[in-house]
Amino acid sequence: xxxxxxxxxxxxxHVWHPMAHPAEMQANPPRIVHAxxxxxxxxxxxxxxxxxxGGLWNVNLGYSCEPVKAAIRDQLDDLPYYxxxxxxxxSPLIELSYELAEWFKEDGLxxxxxxxxxxxxxxxxxxxxxxxxxxxxxxxxxxxxxLKKGYHGTHFGGASVNGNANFRRNYEPxxxxxxxxxxxxxxxxxxxxxxxxxIAQAIARQFEDEVAFQGADTIAAFIMEPVLGSGGVIVPHxxxxxxIREICDRHGILMIADEVICAFGRTGAxxxxxxxxxxxxxxxxxxxxxxxxxxxxxxxxxEKVASVFENNKSPFGSIGHGYTYSGHPVGAAAALATLRExxxxxxxxxxxxxxxxxxxxxxxxxxxxxxxxxVRGLGLMAALELVSDRAxxxxxxxxxxxTVYEATYEAGVIVRTSGANVxxxxxxxxxxxxxxxxxxxxxxxx
Ligand code: PLP
Numbered sequence: 009x010x011x012x013x014x015x016x017x018x019x020x021x022h023v024w025h026p027m028a029h030p031a032e033m034q035a036n037p038p039r040i041v042h043a044x045x046x047x048x049x050x051x052x053x054x055x056x057x058x059x060x061x062g063g064l065w066n067v068n069l070g071y072s073c074e075p076v077k078a079a080i081r082d083q084l085d086d087l088p089y090y091x092x093x094x095x096x097x098x099s100p101l102i103e104l105s106y107e108l109a110e111w112f113k114e115d116g117l118x119x120x121x122x123x124x125x126x127x128x129x130x131x132x133x134x135x136x137x138x139x140x141x142x143x144x145x146x147x148x149x150x151x152x153x154x155l156k157k158g159y160h161g162t163h164f165g166g167a168s169v170n171g172n173a174n175f176r177r178n179y180e181p182x183x184x185x186x187x188x189x190x191x192x193x194x195x196x197x198x199x200x201x202x203x204x205x206x207i208a209q210a211i212a213r214q215f216e217d218e219v220a221f222q223g224a225d226t227i228a229a230f231i232m233e234p235v236l237g238s239g240g241v242i243v244p245h246x247x248x249x250x251x252i253r254e255i256c257d258r259h260g261i262l263m264i265a266d267e268v269i270c271a272f273g274r275t276g277a278x279x280x281x282x283x284x285x286x287x288x289x290x291x292x293x294x295x296x297x298x299x300x301x302x303x304x305x306x307x308x309x310x311e312k313v314a315s316v317f318e319n320n321k322s323p324f325g326s327i328g329h330g331y332t333y334s335g336h337p338v339g340a341a342a343a344l345a346t347l348r349e350x351x352x353x354x355x356x357x358x359x360x361x362x363x364x365x366x367x368x369x370x371x372x373x374x375x376x377x378x379x380x381x382x383v384r385g386l387g388l389m390a391a392l393e394l395v396s397d398r399a400x401x402x403x404x405x406x407x408x409x410x411t412v413y414e415a416t417y418e419a420g421v422i423v424r425t426s427g428a429n430v431x432x433x434x435x436x437x438x439x440x441x442x443x444x445x446x447x448x449x450x451x452x453x454x
Contacts, residue, residue, distance in 0.1 A: 044071035066300035079345035092335035100340035117308035122335035126268035126294035127161030129305040137229035142324040157191035157239030192244035204245035224259035234280025237269040241391035249284040276360030276387030304339030355436035369447030403428040416453030
């Protein structure tokens with residue numbers, strides 16, 4: 009490795025970072041991560057910290073997952089690449105689809121369409137939803153409904169259904185025909201209540217109103233995260249997703265679960281949808297599907313959608329969509345090994361148990377520090393929302409948030425900040441002692 013000064017200077021000079029202002033790189037250079045082991049990362053200065061971000065909500069099994077590393081190495085030796093476009097396929101891809109169908113059986117998802125990441129998965133699901141209706145003789149069903157504060161990646165389709173202005177405004181105009189409903193956000197919402205069940209009902213009514221106003225026969229799909237991750241870990245009431253599912257069913261609208269973060273155990277259930285007792289028509293996955301070791305994703309497809317695509321003579325029947333890296337054999341091998349390890353280690357149960365401890369610890373911090381306005385989470389995804397005035401719920405300023413971030417790092421734990429939120433999403437294999445370490449470091453950080 010080159011010396012640290014070279015890396016810092018040339019990062020500032022040559023690298024544009026996602027979700028960052030290029031001009032800030034000189035004044036506020038990113039930490040250079042050099043190595044990782046277990047659930048810890050080490051920076052170029054040799055400081056080792058617990059990774060309470062889990063890479064980027066994706067390294068669910070930690071950094072020392074040998075079976076996944078070995079699968080990648082072996083696949084690179086056997087067949088480093090071949091395409092899955094019509095005419096060819098590869099054995100890891102077939103084996104993976106077979107095991108995914110078993111794994112997602114309880115969600116009613118029977119086919120896979122592979123992608124190279126979360127944004128690709130969202131784009132794929134949106135396109136398949138429109139195509140489904142075209143094949144079905146309802147080509148006018150083109151609109152999408154989504155939630156404010158939802159995050160669905162950065163392609164134009166995903167950005168269009170995103171519910172955060174920061175990811176939209178610089179790139180408008182986006183897709184027309186997208187309707188955003190309120191977020192199921194108990195701490196701040198337009199309904200004058202903090203009762204999550206009432207909020208769920210209020211948003212369901214909004215949805216019904218919009219369906220009546222737009223015309224059900226113009227709406228292709230509703231897309232939502234079972235727990236809104238990047239928008240600040242917004243956990244809806246348990247009735248919310250089932251209410252939305254029921255409205256979708258009554259009006260012939262497809263339901264897309266964006267489980268790029270939630271799938272594979274993060275919420276304490278194997279999928280976020282399963283945790284809420286809902287079977288989506290399409291499910292977007294990525295991130296933890298390869299434990300973050302290889303860019304990969306899959307859209308899981310229900311029997312209902314699959315049968316329309318597989319039994320028609322429609323001129324719209326062929327899938328005119330796909331990526332060079334759809335089903336990359338190295339990614340497929342990584343996913344297969346990850347899936348087996350994820351199951352063997354029963355990480356969903358650990359996420360549920362450790363998540364309860366984490367939330368309790370964070371609530372303890374809230375009782376201690378005025379700066380913490382709200383604490384929320386499910387499984388191993390949690391957020392602290394910082395405020396400068398608790399009564400008025402004034403969002404904390406950038407500096408206050410940065411101070412907590414830096415001090416927590418100094419105390420041995422890296423967290424992520426997004427606006428006024430401190431977000432915690434550690435690997436799902438953390439121990440009770442790791443949870444205590446996260447809470448203690450935050451305690452030192454406030
Ligand atoms: N959907 C959700 C719910 C996400 O959280 C993300 C990324 O964080 C995406 C889509 C986009 O995934 P990617 O960054 O892999 O393109």
